[in-house]
Amino acid sequence: MRPIPVLFIDPSPPFRHLIVRLLERYFAADITFVAEVDHWPPAVLPTPPPQAVLLGLGGAGLTDPRLIRSIHTLLPAVPVVVLGHLEEPAYRQAALAAGAAGFVAKEAISSELIPLLRQLVTSI
Numbered sequence: 001m002r003p004i005p006v007l008f009i010d011p012s013p014p015f016r017h018l019i020v021r022l023l024e025r026y027f028a029a030d031i032t033f034v035a036e037v038d039h040w041p042p043a044v045l046p047t048p049p050p051q052a053v054l055l056g057l058g059g060a061g062l063t064d065p066r067l068i069r070s071i072h073t074l075l076p077a078v079p080v081v082v083l084g085h086l087e088e089p090a091y092r093q094a095a096l097a098a099g100a101a102g103f104v105a106k107e108a109i110s111s112e113l114i115p116l117l118r119q120l121v122t123s124i
Contacts, residue, residue: 003032004117005048007075010056010083011038019054019083019109030114040067041074051121053080054113055100057091065098072099079120083109 010016016036023031035046053071057063068080079101084091087105095103102116 001030001118003028003030004052004121005034005046005050006031006052006054006117007034007042007046007050007078008036008054008056009038009040009071010036010054012056013038015056019056022109023113026110027114031117040070045074050075050078052117053078055080055082057082057084057095063091063095063098063100068099081113081116081120083113 008016008020010019016038020033020036024033034048034050035042053075055063055068055071063082071078071080080099081102081104082091082095082098082100084095084103084105087107091105092103101120104112104116
């Protein structure tokens with residue numbers, strides 16, 4: 001299988017760096033980052049286009065539905081997966097209610113993220 005092109009959006013440089021390095025180190029055959037940005041929308045959409053978007057929750061802890069709608073406006077068929085800090089049902093429910101295709105808590109990234117991305121990308 002070819003690596004999934006991913007756009008990663010998170011306002012925290014340390015968290016972005018940590019997640020990108022972790023995924024590049026252990027899952028380079030499964031995922032490739034087309035861009036990592038701290039805000040949406042980026043000045044230029046990445047080429048090649050992403051097949052998935054990873055969206056960090058940021059400091060507020062809740063998913064902004066307007067942000068996910070904006071991502072879907074520019075990348076209509078691309079699933080958004082929210083990366084949360086905690087495995088709390090409220091965070092998962094808020095992300096899904098906001099239009100995310102999935103939610104993965106940071107402690108489960110290494111075990112849940114790649115299977116979820118594969119499932120979402122193959123269902124497009």
